[in-house]
Amino acid sequence: MELEKITKKASRSYDDACGAAHALDLIGERWALLVMRELMLGPRRFSDLRAQLPGISANVLTQRLEGLEAAGIVRRARLAPPASVQVYELTEWGLEAEPILLHMGMWGARSPQHDPTLYFSPASLMLSLRAKFEPARAATTDVSLEMRFGGESYTAAVQAGRLTTARGAPARADAVVSGQPVTLIELFYVKTPLEVLEGQGRLAVEGDRGALLRFADLWEMPPKAG
Amino acid sequence: MELEKITKKASRSYDDACGAAHALDLIGERWALLVMRELMLGPRRFSDLRAQLPGISANVLTQRLEGLEAAGIVRRARLAPPASVQVYELTEWGLEAEPILLHMGMWGARSPQHDPTLYFSPASLMLSLRAKFEPARAATTDVSLEMRFGGESYTAAVQAGRLTTARGAPARADAVVSGQPVTLIELFYVKTPLEVLEGQGRLAVEGDRGALLRFADLWEMPPKAG
DNA sequence: CGGCATCCGGGAAGATACTG
């Protein structure tokens, strides 16, 4: 009776040597991959993660961060003084999980049941750009954008067939666009005309509007499955 | 009171437009991705799936198959008479989830906590070969292998820098190797000498042993993370 | 025997409240 408790393995494992099964042991719990998604563009503090992940509760976020830290995927860091706050960041190996997220995103977006009008986080937008970027299509494009989402700036730039996406404003921006991430999805993928989005007050553009349109031309919606 | 039950969304969703989040709504439940793994090499019947997934219970397998079928990832089929048994197979879109599994496998196998001595299914072995195949390294190799795992044959062949992996025996095999999948992992990745594995009675080879060794030379263990 | 439906116990997830 007592022995059963001791023998019982700590936290359900698949006990499968397959690399994918072990990955699921580490990141297969609910919310884990979405926490990693939010960390893909750089360190985040606890409450920022909570804000970007509507629906997660504080105790679950605590548990996931603990688990990811124990697995060597996430590490705690402290920003340099004077802003010496604690943040969570992906380790190098954690960052290398990005292809999993990108392939999942491309595959999941093709589901017949996928609803692209729900909440969309800035990190999701930036990762979707990375996932669907086609270098050949962008060979002759040269654009640098600043995207502002509720006070936070992001960079999306294309030069010499290469895409740069990052948190923070670019050194030089051809255009600055403000709105919600989901609205940029509409512009880039659904191909809603820019004037319509501006007319609805959902998007504001400063600078070179042509640059924004050339950037938008680089993306398109993948075909639905089935 | 009654309304709450009706309004309550069917089975917890992330309510997130991110493609990866939606993918997790569909295949993020426990065992779902491993069921798909076992279907990646072709249709399987219920009890074969159970046998290849030690630890899954019948009711959970039923639920996962129902969920995957409702999502358009799996479909039921009936084999041609006289063997008119019901099998489960991936839809075309379900098959396209393979890159997710391959990247997860490569990433998970680099975990410091990964234990490659646990159970290993034939499907996992074949998918790991697909994941880690390097065409440049195999440009001049020409090998066709039959692998026998407990009465079931699999094909692994390399020709003109291309890898073919499938369930079923090849038309022509340079060598036929019998054993457990995990033993081939030792031969291909851990680089345990063939004579040792044979001496331990864990592997039996018929035909051209040099062909098996040339094939083994095409793979190597990726470096651990951290 | 294959393919489920049903019931039960334990544990993880979700919601809310609370604290340093």
Added chain:
DNA sequence: CAGTATCTTCCCGGATGCCG
């Protein structure tokens, strides 16, 4: 702001039983 404590709900895993 960054979590902890508590309570409830739901899912997972195991056992049993039904039925073609």
